[in-house]
Amino acid sequence: MEQNFIDxxxxxxxxSLAISGLQTEVKNLALNKVADALECSAEEIFNANKTDLAxxxxxxxxxxxxxxxxxxxxxxxxxxxxxxxxVRDIAKLDDPIGKVLLKRELDEGLILTKVSCPIGVLGxxxxxxxxxxxxISALAIKSSNAVILKGGKESKNTNKKILEIxxxxxxxxxxxxxxxxxxxxxxxxxxxxxKCDNYINLIIPRGGNKLVKYIxxxxxxxxxxxxxxxxxxxxxxxxxxxxxxxxxxxxxTQYPSACNAVETLLIHKDLEKSDELLASLQLSxxxxxxxxxxxxVEYGDKILSYKFVxxxxxxxxxxxxxxxxxxxxxxxxxxxxxxxFMNEVDSAGVYYNVSTRFxxxxxxxxxxxxxxxxxxxxxxxxxxxxxxxxxxxxxTGNGHIVxxxxxxxxxxxxxDLK
Amino acid sequence: MEQNFIDxxxxxxxxSLAISGLQTEVKNLALNKVADALECSAEEIFNANKTDLAxxxxxxxxxxxxxxxxxxxxxxxxxxxxxxxxVRDIAKLDDPIGKVLLKRELDEGLILTKVSCPIGVLGxxxxxxxxxxxxISALAIKSSNAVILKGGKESKNTNKKILEIxxxxxxxxxxxxxxxxxxxxxxxxxxxxxKCDNYINLIIPRGGNKLVKYIxxxxxxxxxxxxxxxxxxxxxxxxxxxxxxxxxxxxxTQYPSACNAVETLLIHKDLEKSDELLASLQLSxxxxxxxxxxxxVEYGDKILSYKFVxxxxxxxxxxxxxxxxxxxxxxxxxxxxxxxFMNEVDSAGVYYNVSTRFxxxxxxxxxxxxxxxxxxxxxxxxxxxxxxxxxxxxxTGNGHIVxxxxxxxxxxxxxDLK
Numbered sequence: 001m002e003q004n005f006i007d008x009x010x011x012x013x014x015x016s017l018a019i020s021g022l023q024t025e026v027k028n029l030a031l032n033k034v035a036d037a038l039e040c041s042a043e044e045i046f047n048a049n050k051t052d053l054a055x056x057x058x059x060x061x062x063x064x065x066x067x068x069x070x071x072x073x074x075x076x077x078x079x080x081x082x083x084x085x086x087v088r089d090i091a092k093l094d095d096p097i098g099k100v101l102l103k104r105e106l107d108e109g110l111i112l113t114k115v116s117c118p119i120g121v122l123g124x125x126x127x128x129x130x131x132x133x134x135x136i137s138a139l140a141i142k143s144s145n146a147v148i149l150k151g152g153k154e155s156k157n158t159n160k161k162i163l164e165i166x167x168x169x170x171x172x173x174x175x176x177x178x179x180x181x182x183x184x185x186x187x188x189x190x191x192x193x194x195k196c197d198n199y200i201n202l203i204i205p206r207g208g209n210k211l212v213k214y215i216x217x218x219x220x221x222x223x224x225x226x227x228x229x230x231x232x233x234x235x236x237x238x239x240x241x242x243x244x245x246x247x248x249x250x251x252x253t254q255y256p257s258a259c260n261a262v263e264t265l266l267i268h269k270d271l272e273k274s275d276e277l278l279a280s281l282q283l284s285x286x287x288x289x290x291x292x293x294x295x296x297v298e299y300g301d302k303i304l305s306y307k308f309v310x311x312x313x314x315x316x317x318x319x320x321x322x323x324x325x326x327x328x329x330x331x332x333x334x335x336x337x338x339x340x341f342m343n344e345v346d347s348a349g350v351y352y353n354v355s356t357r358f359x360x361x362x363x364x365x366x367x368x369x370x371x372x373x374x375x376x377x378x379x380x381x382x383x384x385x386x387x388x389x390x391x392x393x394x395x396t397g398n399g400h401i402v403x404x405x406x407x408x409x410x411x412x413x414x415x416d417l418k
Numbered sequence: 419m420e421q422n423f424i425d426x427x428x429x430x431x432x433x434s435l436a437i438s439g440l441q442t443e444v445k446n447l448a449l450n451k452v453a454d455a456l457e458c459s460a461e462e463i464f465n466a467n468k469t470d471l472a473x474x475x476x477x478x479x480x481x482x483x484x485x486x487x488x489x490x491x492x493x494x495x496x497x498x499x500x501x502x503x504x505v506r507d508i509a510k511l512d513d514p515i516g517k518v519l520l521k522r523e524l525d526e527g528l529i530l531t532k533v534s535c536p537i538g539v540l541g542x543x544x545x546x547x548x549x550x551x552x553x554i555s556a557l558a559i560k561s562s563n564a565v566i567l568k569g570g571k572e573s574k575n576t577n578k579k580i581l582e583i584x585x586x587x588x589x590x591x592x593x594x595x596x597x598x599x600x601x602x603x604x605x606x607x608x609x610x611x612x613k614c615d616n617y618i619n620l621i622i623p624r625g626g627n628k629l630v631k632y633i634x635x636x637x638x639x640x641x642x643x644x645x646x647x648x649x650x651x652x653x654x655x656x657x658x659x660x661x662x663x664x665x666x667x668x669x670x671t672q673y674p675s676a677c678n679a680v681e682t683l684l685i686h687k688d689l690e691k692s693d694e695l696l697a698s699l700q701l702s703x704x705x706x707x708x709x710x711x712x713x714x715v716e717y718g719d720k721i722l723s724y725k726f727v728x729x730x731x732x733x734x735x736x737x738x739x740x741x742x743x744x745x746x747x748x749x750x751x752x753x754x755x756x757x758x759f760m761n762e763v764d765s766a767g768v769y770y771n772v773s774t775r776f777x778x779x780x781x782x783x784x785x786x787x788x789x790x791x792x793x794x795x796x797x798x799x800x801x802x803x804x805x806x807x808x809x810x811x812x813x814t815g816n817g818h819i820v821x822x823x824x825x826x827x828x829x830x831x832x833x834d835l836k
Contacts, residue, residue: 017738021761104783110772112782119794120764197634201794216615222640222795243817250819320435342812343439346538351813354528357820358813364530365522365832376537376619377640378796381811393799394760395769395776399661401668402775414783 005192008148009199011179012121016146018177020118024095027141030173031091034141035084037169038134038162042080048161049075049130056128056154065128065154068257073128073155083131086368090138093367096385097144103417107410110397111417116389118144119201123193125215126206128152133162136204137181139370141170143388148200149183150190152207159183194219202388204371209298224383226374228298229259230324231356234315234341235277236332237268243353244331245280248304250355251329252286257300259372260327260349260359264295265306266315278306295322312337316344323347325374327359327381348374348381423610426566427617429597430539434564436595438536442513445559448591449509452559453502455587456552456580460498466579467493467548474546474572483546483572486675491546491573501549504786508556511785514803515562521835525828528815529835534807536562537619541611543633544624546570551580554622555599557788559588561806566618567601568608577601612637620806622789627716642801644792646716647677648742649774652733652759653695654750655686661771662749663698666722668773669747670704675718677790678745678767678777682713683724684733696724713740730755734762741765743792745777745799766792766799 038045056073059065075083102114122145126132133149140147151159163183170176184193193200194215203223205212212227233251235244251262265281267274278288285302292305295318309315319328327349330341342350349359359382361369366384373379379387404410456463474491477483493501520532540563544550551567558565569577581601588594602611611618612633621641623630630645651669653662669680683699685692696706703720710723713736727733737746745767748759760768767777777800779787784802791797797805822828 017762017764020764021758106776106781106783110776216638220634220638222793224795240817246817246819250821254819254821254824338814340439342810344435346435346438347810349811349813352815353817354813354815355819358524358528358818359811363524363820363823363830364811365524365830375640376808377642378808380808390794390796390798392765393767393777393782395767395772396756397770397772399658399664399771400776401664401672401773402781403668403672405781406672412781412783 005184005189005196006199008182008184009121009196012146012148012182013199015177015179016118016120016144019144019146019180022144022175022177026173026175027095027144028091030141030170030176031087031138033169033173034134034138034166035087035091037165038084038087041165045080045158045161045165046075048157049073051157052155059154069128069154073130073152073158075130075158079131083134086135087138090142090368093142093385095142096389101391105415105417106412107400110395110400113394114391115394117392119388119390120145121200122147122388123150123196123200123203123221124148124206125150125190125193125203125211126152127208127211128154129206130155130158130162132206133159134166137163137166139368139385139388140181143385145388146180147182148193149181150185150193151183153185156185194221197221206371222378224373224375224379224387225371226259226324226326228296228324229261229326230264230296230298230322231260231262231326232264232266232319232323232328233262233356234266234309234312234319234328234330235268235271235274236312236330236334236337237270238333238337239268239271239331240333241273241277244277247329247331247353247355248277248281249284249286251357252281252304253284253302254355254357256302258357259298260356261300262329262356263298263305264322265304266309266318267306268312268315269308269310274308296324312340316341319345319347326372327351327356329354329356348372423602423607423614424617426600426602427539427614430564430566430600431617433595433597434536434538434562437562437564437598438515440562440593440595444591444593445513445562446509448559448588448594449505449556451587451591452552452556452584453505453509455583456502456505459583463498463576463579463583464493466575467491469575470573477572487546487572491548491570491576493548493576497549501552504553505556508560508786511560511803513560514807519809523833523835524830525818528813528818531812532809533812535810537806537808538563539618540565540806541568541614541618541621541639542566542624543568543608543611543621543629544570545626545629546572547624548573548576548580550624551577552584555581555584557786557803557806558599561803563806564598565600566611567599568603568611569601571603574603612639615639624789640796642791642793642797642805643789644677644742644744646714646742647679647744648682648714648716648740649678649680649744650682650684650737650741650746651680651774652684652727652730652737652746652748653686653689653692654730654748654752654755655688656751656755657686657689657749658751659691659695662695665747665749665771665773666695666699667702667704669775670699670722671702671720672773672775674720676775677716678774679718680747680774681716681723682740683722684727684736685724686730686733687726687728692726714742730758734759737763737765744790745769745774747772747774766790
């Protein structure tokens, strides 16, 4: 029996209200029990995954899905171990909820407290990566948010099995709210999710450019993510050629399909030995393109557009015009140029003599990553658990009224408290 | 000659990039010069306002605009003084840009810094209140954001005059970017603004419910604001009847058309002397409605819906169902009930023995108010200058590459720096 999407969304809202006051210890207990259960049921999960893989194999043969989708779909012992460890790691992180962000005495006995709290209901839309289910479920539990998951149809059996194990575990934990993590399956559910701004507070797409772009264009609900990763490296006139070569090779070849891989190399026209630099890149099997079809192509491969620019200013303008606001790096020995670059490039990450590949929540030390955002509001760059929180203001007094202040009988003194 | 909206948006984007590095002193100088210029040109502004008022008078007579719109449109000496003082006050506030929010050594020589920065381009849509122009312009200058303003057509002459004075002043300040503050006038411009997510990063509507609702429903750009203010007061069983009466009277009568005025009173069925409470409200000329057409009506007048509830839980559920997530208060002598109420009511402001009218940026001590937000992302409740900022991550190193870490040659140590 398929449920109506609005009913699912209402249940999620209820669950989000119910979990908002849940203690840290209960959440951590739940996370560790979920990890244990996944460990115990690994065999069942592999079996469900085999069913998905068998169906997907036929689709690869017929050309309906790519080989790389097939690979992402496949769970092996390593992925399973990482998946389970990921849940345990989230249990170890600080609780992002209930943090006092500000405490201020507005007047005698009138105390304002700004406290971090959950956002509410998250809508997660992802493609064929079944490990996302446990990761997002764990992040949701830790941050006290409800989630509605919509995975790729290719991983339907695996997704169902994993969520069944998670929800069976949660249902045995005292005081743990029902329906915190729900799953939907159809395209129609996605369409309804995107319209459901009464109940869903944040959409997080995990997938390719097309998916993210489609979602961003079709909802009024805030979306946390990035459609593309057009990252640049600008090699300034004064750059150390060895640093430039090493950083560009890392940024292009270490994992070419990552969103933080470099796509465009900008070189100052007065850089000496620029041909040495280019030759070193070719030696690392990077295909150089001097006249690309467009300057905002994400190759996802060992291909690199490059261009000579007349000045730092031209490099900055190129990046602000064609970049995606993700991560851009300058290679230079001129501190002033580096400062100017980092101030004026309008991207989530602005780097100086460093590979763009460092743009990652784990590398930044966040302990968990919700995703990477190119948004200009709420959360930008690699987003940790904090990105799944907002705050509320608590105000306590003993019969305080505004009239006393507007008539001048009383005055605010706004004294911050520890 | 009317400009194409996209050209205006592009210029705004350029201006936003140009101002992002502007020094605090230059911004404060600009603000004080703007205040001086408005003071010197008060006569010109009053004259422009008289032209608007004459046209509006005819529309009041024909019923096309309300008397209260007419009053909001009218600038008098007091409003002018407040308007100018508002600009000077913003000059005195801390610069919200360039604050170091986190500084962390990821590894030897690899330093991550999270720094506050402007959002970019703001679209401001407001109704007939010409004082908004100078306020928003001042907030934009201080927070280094570009703005495109669209005011009500009733105040067209006043708006044009005020912005002319502001922009003449800014154009004489060295290094101050052009086109930081631009204005558009037609409905078609609004439609284009709402679609312009390539260039506009945040929309802030300042006006009635209908305007805000329309905007929220018709754009993918993040919107900061609130459509309605359905605020509640719950008088618990253990409430002090005098505190309850005093707080409800303040919350309903001190300024009935404010968004933080109370609309619904919930009373615990076991409260003794509840009839005394109701009688005291009626004595203060509050019209009590026990069977309202709906529980989410914003009266904007001395009218109050009320209802007896069986429990704290029922009160919380009523508020989470019919409220607008703005501000809700409990009157009680039971600390545990107060805590439960403040944790479980899902609103920007959750109050305890205090009038809902305190929900305001100035009363919270923010020094300036961008607006009040019922969003669950980015900024919630009264929003100060901080709400017009986001952050970027700067990462500096000396040739650091990810490959060294993924191969285990190096390890992150993630040490926070002061």
